Amino acid sequence: MKFVVDQQVEDIEMPENLKLNTFLQEFHSDCPHPECNFGFYGFAFGQSPFPVPKLIQNALIKNADKGAYAAVPGIPELRNAISKYNKHYFDMDIAPNRIYVGPGTKELIFNLLEILHGTVILPTPAWLGYLPQIRFLKKNYHMLPTRANKKISPSDLRKLALRLQDRQKILILNNPNNPTGLLYDRLELEEIADVCKEQNITVISDEIYALTTYDFSKFVSMAKIYPEGTFVTNGLSKSHAAGGYRLGYVIFPQHAVDLKTQFKKILATEYTAVSTPIQHAAVAGFEISNEMNEYFEVTRNIHQIMGEYTFHALSSIEGVKATKPDATFYLLADFNSFAPDLQKAHILTSQKLSEALIVHPFHTAIVGGDSLVLERTDFSARIAYVDYDGAMVYQNYLENKPKSNAEKIEFVKKNAPKVVAGLDMIADFFGKLRKDALYDTESSSSVVVP
Amino acid sequence: MKFVVDQQVEDIEMPENLKLNTFLQEFHSDCPHPECNFGFYGFAFGQSPFPVPKLIQNALIKNADKGAYAAVPGIPELRNAISKYNKHYFDMDIAPNRIYVGPGTKELIFNLLEILHGTVILPTPAWLGYLPQIRFLKKNYHMLPTRANKKISPSDLRKLALRLQDRQKILILNNPNNPTGLLYDRLELEEIADVCKEQNITVISDEIYALTTYDFSKFVSMAKIYPEGTFVTNGLSKSHAAGGYRLGYVIFPQHAVDLKTQFKKILATEYTAVSTPIQHAAVAGFEISNEMNEYFEVTRNIHQIMGEYTFHALSSIEGVKATKPDATFYLLADFNSFAPDLQKAHILTSQKLSEALIVHPFHTAIVGGDSLVLERTDFSARIAYVDYDGAMVYQNYLENKPKSNAEKIEFVKKNAPKVVAGLDMIADFFGKLRKDALYDTESSSSVVVP
Structure with missing residues (x-):
């Protein structure tokens, strides 16, 4: 056959x-x-070479009996923990109902690209995972080559956006950046955000490396600068060295209520929910602790x-x-x-x-x-x-x-x-x-x- | 915004x-x-009301430290265990490289529908999960209402297939069946398979309830009757009462080599791999044991x-x-x-x-x-x-x-x-x-x- x-x-x-x-x-x-x-x-x-934090391992061990399906957006304990994690580390007030948990940041970005209409702007060099998703979903996309400093040039972004016909444009921002290891500072983010506001550009800010920032006081989330237009993704894979656990989350912009309903449909249609024991384990990884x-x-x-x-x-x-x-x-x-x-x-x-x-x-x-x-x-x-x-x-x-x-x-x-x-x-x-x-x-x- | x-x-x-x-x-x-x-x-x-088997829980506990990304199609131990499970319970010789593991049968069926071109034939009544997937993927589809006995009528299937223009048609067979609880016996499957061969219909046989068959000697997999055209999906969710673990598998037809390559791309693009600790836990669920x-x-x-x-x-x-x-x-x-x-x-x-x-x-x-x-x-x-x-x-x-x-x-x-x-x-x-x-x-x- x-x-x-x-x-x-x-x-x-x-x-x-x-x-x-x-x-x-x-x-x-x-x-x-x-x-x-x-x-x-x-x-x-x-892949981070470190072992999964003991706290997370122990929480997984304690929750091996959790065989029931979890709620689609994530278990309440986990969404609460992620909310407090964002407050503590990123100084952001994110209500738990703006947080959706998925089986890895990769799949959540895929789901966002499924749901969001519009042309994707992909700054290059880029993590090798975005482009196959964009292509598979048959989305229009444009590369945005970075300048010699390997960072997005706001004026190049503006020029590109002006050329695009779509009423919605989606910028994939990866900060801190894979592959360059560079961090966008507050001023740089503000300049990018100004263009995004002006040109009606939605941002998917992949901040999976946020907690690896060497001078952590310098990290600022794009959702702080441009809260009305930014989706933030993060998870356990890099800062928690648990890529194999497969758990990520996305934060929705505050007023995207209808969009959350649409997104929930996608998750329910494609994968129901993230593994329940893994979600319980992740709670320990996002709760604030000395360990x-x-x-x-x-x-x-x-x-x-x-x-x-x-x-x-x-x-x-x-x-x-x-x-x-x-x-x-x-x-x-x-x-x-x-x-x-x-x-x-x-x-x-x-x-x-x-x-x-x-x-x-x-x-x-x-x-x-x-x-x-x-x-x-x-x-x-x-x-x-x-x-x-x-x-x-x-x-x-x-x-x-x-x-x-x-x-x-x-x-x-x-x-x-x-x-x-x-x-x-x-x-x-x-x-x-x-x-x-x-x-x-x-x-x-x-x-x-x- | x-x-x-x-x-x-x-x-x-x-x-x-x-x-x-x-x-x-x-x-x-x-x-x-x-x-x-x-x-x-x-x-x-x-949802099965029983606890997750202790064997599976213990295997999860033992593998809480497995934080590294797993291979896309699944870890070798798990694919081997699933191969032997199919031999032992379903009397089928399935090479491990024909088995792909996913975060639940639901997502694997979604992935199959993403990859397989053609019109979907959905017998009704049906599990409530298939239709949103088919609609989201904008696939052509036709319902195939069952007769009074609530089973697919082979002659109705033939009549419908003859009307369809697509050179490839995909029948979603759910056996044992949700919602009816009915099992297709060997003779019934053979009659359906005859139509499928004649009309070039690919079968996705969702056999997630196989091991719940009350008189288990009566269960026959469609892949035994129609090996050249059947994709079988199964997993931990129903027979192992671990729906919340999120682990399923799909068996590819023996000669679908090129298709496996395509499928692997999809999995790598969308979710990388299933949670590594969960995969190790699943090994215990598929290995043959008295427990x-x-x-x-x-x-x-x-x-x-x-x-x-x-x-x-x-x-x-x-x-x-x-x-x-x-x-x-x-x-x-x-x-x-x-x-x-x-x-x-x-x-x-x-x-x-x-x-x-x-x-x-x-x-x-x-x-x-x-x-x-x-x-x-x-x-x-x-x-x-x-x-x-x-x-x-x-x-x-x-x-x-x-x-x-x-x-x-x-x-x-x-x-x-x-x-x-x-x-x-x-x-x-x-x-x-x-x-x-x-x-x-x-x-x-x-x-x-x-």
Whole structure:
């Protein structure tokens, strides 16, 4: 029997992280060098290395007997906890009935895109998950390339909005940003909000990395600046290191009453509700407690130490530009100054660069530019600095907090040897590439294109 | 700010169970009679009353630390366990790579409908979840009303298929059936499969109630009869009484290799994967064990005892026809012979009948015909016989298994007094209705229409 597949399904591409995943799995099993049994230096996966907070684990354990269906928007305890969490950490008064819980922020963003009519504005580079959703839903969309500072330019946003015919436009703002690790400060948000108000742009503000902001006092939610037009999404996946639990939430703008009814229909039609035991576990993650406070502080401090090391290591490679992360566990590295050398080595796309880095002897996994919604020929890459044993490093940090710069470098070398080695490999790769290009001796090239 | 909502979202109706839920909540809080603090006799909710099997709870407890994202199609242990489960209980050889795990069967059916091109054939009465999905996805669809026996007529199916232009047609088969409780036997499935082969009809066989079949030896999966064209969905929600866990699976036809790739894209685009701790818990639910065997046997025996009592109680009301359930915890009661009496009492639709039954003094919640995709004026209703304390009844059954008919009736009276009282209320309601209609004294009507 031959099955006929709907056209829009055929048209969407496999999300790039899955492609990469498959590629890495195949590579790993195929490498013929016995000394390479360590696999690869992992800068590719956007997953926090820390264990799920004990508080959350214990709440899950205590609620394993909750087999009944939960209410569609989420259990009341959880919506209340999220409301208080928003008050405590983000200084926002969000009534629990403005909060909807879903099986991950990803699905909630998908649901918002299902419900909201209009053209999507996607600033680039971008997290690799938005575009397949937009394409699958056959929505009109426009990229909004960021400027050299890798942030949205309000005047570019205005220009683009003026060109769009749709009476509703939807800006996907990801703050703090994946892949750049950058944070939009209050002033920058205000400038963006001014354009949004003027041009009637609805904002989906994906703030899943909010609590990872290294100097947390600097984080401001877009919903504080532009409450009438902003949907905020957040969840357990990044700040709580529980991506596998699958729990996110969305905050609706205060006056979107009718929209909430519509949204509830979507959730009821597609998935009923989030897993009940998981919802009870999440309550513990959003309730204010000393344990969670410590967890946020320790993990963000470690992310910052790893991020600074990574930033300096990459910036010290001549020709590499990197964003200096304010949050998350990523930065964006720009290798475009090597474009002529890469072309000489027949590396013409960012995908090929990723492939050249993953093979022997470099064994280094990065997420290349086209996965970040950049041009295929843009040699930028997301570097996730998370390849270490999170439980152990958390403990080591608690026992002996590094203070000086020298102590922090020592901390990284001791606790994240694979991060250090992988960054060395990237330096080696580009060093050899430049050397080869200088001698222009292609036949003896030490960079082998698979 | 005014938000513009996509038209297909506006067009779908709230799934009827949610409407009912809201109605019941409002009713409960509004009832002015202090003696009514018990709320209502619940025949409306399709939820197993039993506790989640200890084996599953313990597996969840043991895996609370699993915070990492799972593989998109499901963790290998779970796909293996589901494969063996299908071998053991359904005598089917299903390679694990034909199995995809999702956050509930509902979402997997939605995903199948997203991916499969073609016109949907929906036999009625039907579970209230399919139609909002079909409408939201703007799919072409046709109802296929069942005959007097409440089963699909193969010749009606053929006639309908011949009228449809689409080269691919999708039949939603729900076996055992919600709302009727009926099971299609092998011969009936073969006759349906013959039409499907002849007319190139793809089948989504929703077999979520398979393990509740009272005489389990009689259950046959459609995938055994029509392996080349059947997608089977099943999960933890009904047989394992863990609807709140949100875990289902779909089995793909053997040769649908390309389709699996497409499906994986959808899952990755919409929700990444099912909650990792929940997947580990589910392994214990699908692995073959004496505990699960006993659980299936005890719970289906209790469902059968409750079902037989309910069937006889309803059938003994003059003018009521009821399906005699072979599985599930539902039956379909047909009150259409009361149509003239109902009309006299200004009860013109099944929704109004539900409302008349829920108010004082009847306090009885049923799911009316239009929620089951029947005509609004069809006075049929789904009766779910689950309003009892499942944990206690399970224990009582183990301690003293009723054998004779008299013992079984005694068992129901002792263990499910609300089921007994609710059925008495339904008898009262129709008794009064007929009496009022005979005297035709509308002003003194004892049936009050709210």
